[in-house]
Amino acid sequence: MSTDFDIRFAIDPVSASAMNTEELREHFLIEELFTLGGVNWTYTHYDRMAVGGAMPGASALDLAAIKPTGTENFLDRRELIAANIGGAGTIEVDGVVHAVGTKDMLYVGMGNKDVRFASADAATPAKFYLLSAPAHKQHPTKLIRQADAKRLDLGSKEAANERSIFQFVNADSVRTCQLVVGLTSFAPGSVWNTMPAHIHDRRMEAYLYFELDPGAIVVHLMGEPDETRHLIVRNEQAIISPPWSIHAGAGTGSYTFIWAMAGDNVDYTDVEKIGMDELL
Numbered sequence: 088m089s090t091d092f093d094i095r096f097a098i099d100p101v102s103a104s105a106m107n108t109e110e111l112r113e114h115f116l117i118e119e120l121f122t123l124g125g126v127n128w129t130y131t132h133y134d135r136m137a138v139g140g141a142m143p144g145a146s147a148l149d150l151a152a153i154k155p156t157g158t159e160n161f162l163d164r165r166e167l168i169a170a171n172i173g174g175a176g177t178i179e180v181d182g183v184v185h186a187v188g189t190k191d192m193l194y195v196g197m198g199n200k201d202v203r204f205a206s207a208d209a210a211t212p213a214k215f216y217l218l219s220a221p222a223h224k225q226h227p228t229k230l231i232r233q234a235d236a237k238r239l240d241l242g243s244k245e246a247a248n249e250r251s252i253f254q255f256v257n258a259d260s261v262r263t264c265q266l267v268v269g270l271t272s273f274a275p276g277s278v279w280n281t282m283p284a285h286i287h288d289r290r291m292e293a294y295l296y297f298e299l300d301p302g303a304i305v306v307h308l309m310g311e312p313d314e315t316r317h318l319i320v321r322n323e324q325a326i327i328s329p330p331w332s333i334h335a336g337a338g339t340g341s342y343t344f345i346w347a348m349a350g351d352n353v354d355y356t357d358v359e360k361i362g363m364d365e366l367l
């Protein structure tokens with residue numbers, strides 16, 4: 088098994104506005120999250136959020152420490168959410184095995200030492216999308232299902248943004264130090280996420296786009312409201328949204344995405360709305 092990591096420095100808005108396509112993609116897009124038999128991390132300097140993927144085949148994969156955390160075990164000073172977007176799987180946390188089905192998420196609290204990812208059937212591997220942020224307190228490990236999420240229905244068919252936001256982390260589901268994570272899915276024909284857009288300087292965010300058909304893309308918008316750029320995103324790729332950036336997108340077909348934030352304040356509603364007339 089192999090664990091790889093890549094570091095992304097925090098980019099300021101002036102530098103980002105001068106970047107070409109290749110540079111924008113290098114800094115803000117994560118192209119390869121899931122490789123069979125491997126754990127791939129992108130360790131960001133935005134709120135020290137680490138975004139990764141673990142795709143176990145016939146043998147289980149350990150959550151191994153990586154150099155940037157500077158600790159003996161990965162979770163010595165961090166918390167983790169693993170969201171399964173693949174086939175059924177299990178996550179063993181210090182000897183306790185949790186069944187994590189498709190679209191279930193497992194919160195793993197700070198201080199757990201041995202975490203192991205496995206697929207129930209190697210022919211349909213689990214794909215664990217990993218999100219980890221520094222923690223200051225140990226909260227209990229807990230499975231969160233879509234049925235436990237707080238559902239918010241937004242948008243309209245006419246604006247092609249009719250969608251349901253599932254807040255997996257909410258006041259009744261699980262306590263976390265920093266992580267606020269959920270999933271958004273669309274009504275047929277609706278393709279626009281997060282429009283009208285918003286900013287939350289208190290928290291960085293990452294989006295994992297998945298369930299796109301081969302050949303379909305999401306045109307993801309980023310940047311300050313009056314200085315927008317785009318990233319072309321394909322199936323099972325993630326974007327990193329700096330705290331100063333909008334994060335919204337439109338697909339050429341249907342898709343689902345997982346959003347995850349870390350930083351100050353776990354209040355989902357604490358955002359700055361951007362008017363449609365402010366976008367340039």
Ligand SMILES: O=C[C@H](O)[C@@H](O)CC(=O)C(=O)O
Binds near residue numbers: 250
């Ligand atoms: O801060 C919140 C996040 O950007 C997402 O929850 C937004 C989203 O899923 C949507 O509007 O489609």
Ligand SMILES: [Zn+2]
Binds near residue numbers: 285287292334
């Ligand atoms: Zn947001």
